[in-house]
Amino acid sequence: MPSSEKKGVKMIKVIAVNAGSSSIKYKLYEMPEEKVIASGMVERIGHEDAIFKFKGGKEDKKDILPILDHAKGVELILKALESSGVVASLKEIAVVGHRVVQGGKYFAKSAYFTEENEEKIRELIPLDPLHAPAHLLGFHAFKEALPEAKAIAVFDTAFHRTMEEEDSIFPIPEEWTEKYDCRRYGAHGTSHQYLAEKAIHDYFHDKKDTRIITCHIGSGASLAAIRDGKCVATSMGLTPLGGVMMGTRSGDIDPSVLDYISTCTGKDVHEIYEILNRESGLLGVSGGLSNDTRDIEEAMKNGNPKALRAANLFARRIADYIGQYFVRLGGVDMIIFSAGIGENSETFRELILKRCQEALHLEIDWEKNISYNRKEGLISKPSSQIQVAIIPTDEEVMIARDCYKAWEGTL
Numbered sequence: 001m002p003s004s005e006k007k008g009v010k011m012i013k014v015i016a017v018n019a020g021s022s023s024i025k026y027k028l029y030e031m032p033e034e035k036v037i038a039s040g041m042v043e044r045i046g047h048e049d050a051i052f053k054f055k056g057g058k059e060d061k062k063d064i065l066p067i068l069d070h071a072k073g074v075e076l077i078l079k080a081l082e083s084s085g086v087v088a089s090l091k092e093i094a095v096v097g098h099r100v101v102q103g104g105k106y107f108a109k110s111a112y113f114t115e116e117n118e119e120k121i122r123e124l125i126p127l128d129p130l131h132a133p134a135h136l137l138g139f140h141a142f143k144e145a146l147p148e149a150k151a152i153a154v155f156d157t158a159f160h161r162t163m164e165e166e167d168s169i170f171p172i173p174e175e176w177t178e179k180y181d182c183r184r185y186g187a188h189g190t191s192h193q194y195l196a197e198k199a200i201h202d203y204f205h206d207k208k209d210t211r212i213i214t215c216h217i218g219s220g221a222s223l224a225a226i227r228d229g230k231c232v233a234t235s236m237g238l239t240p241l242g243g244v245m246m247g248t249r250s251g252d253i254d255p256s257v258l259d260y261i262s263t264c265t266g267k268d269v270h271e272i273y274e275i276l277n278r279e280s281g282l283l284g285v286s287g288g289l290s291n292d293t294r295d296i297e298e299a300m301k302n303g304n305p306k307a308l309r310a311a312n313l314f315a316r317r318i319a320d321y322i323g324q325y326f327v328r329l330g331g332v333d334m335i336i337f338s339a340g341i342g343e344n345s346e347t348f349r350e351l352i353l354k355r356c357q358e359a360l361h362l363e364i365d366w367e368k369n370i371s372y373n374r375k376e377g378l379i380s381k382p383s384s385q386i387q388v389a390i391i392p393t394d395e396e397v398m399i400a401r402d403c404y405k406a407w408e409g410t411l
């Protein structure tokens, strides 16, 4: 039975799935309560020593075992849901929501995984060769195992589809834009939308005309300028390589770097593109020290100049985007920090805010910047015209909400 009743409200179970090339993250929810009843992760898919993590019911386990493909991973997840007693029958899972990074020009909101939509997602593989094939593997593995459940795709790019043309096309030949759809699609949209909706509801009491800058700063990082809950501009570009500097990604650079470095090193454009994706950002600027801000912070404390240089450049890039979005929105009511670095690093928040505070007249409570670390709350003083908040993001609950809408028929 896919639904049960609690105080007159129909309750269903839905699973939010994030399938990567060698991993599957999952959370099972009871909706509409948004209660997480199981969660976990399968890592190192394709290996004899893959990792299976499961938490639900009375179980909390981690096994190392061979998991050679996504189908096996899904089989183990579903088996664990039954054996732990989290579900009495797999038929209780009414909807499976799959995170899909690239929705390209096709998807401005979540969509059912119909054959037609699957074909469109497949067509978009060249825009996201890293994740799209894995999303499809995850979809097929769940479809095989749960044929009666509805399946939906929730796109990282969908929230950004409200951008106007001047915020979303590149100054390149028209043919590249029109024929090849080479445009800014952005990413992390589900997170930016969650943060904006939460802020508008919890901090602005659903007031109209809010202007918010969301800073999703984790190993991947992007900013969004959001007016009245709708995305106006975002920093990532055609792919998640664009925008601010990240853990291993360069973010925006002068495109002539490609030609120059190719001439200097003999590397072709694909090799350079890989280096800009995997060996640049904090990792590259710190001379290979680390892509992780925890290591960079540690090295800074020990006076490592390369770490300091990497951290300063990282903060500068984000502060510059905040300035740009202040102009784009014609002012700002709230700046939100979120994701791994935004939620956990008082040092990086301070480096960024110190670079904006004079121009934006920010009044930061530096003690709160420390005490609200890993929590939620305002770190600006009540007198600050622009509020600054830390809000932990929750992309999975957004997927679960859309699953519920799909079940209600209101997607």
Ligand code: AMP
Pocket (backbone or CB within 6 Å): 217, 218, 219, 220, 247, 291, 292, 293, 294, 339, 340, 341, 344, 345
């Ligand atoms: P995410 O991609 O959102 O999971 O963020 C992961 C990144 O957050 C890591 O690579 C670190 O750079 C950063 N991070 C996580 N925890 C901390 C922490 N306690 N202090 C500083 N940085 C952190």
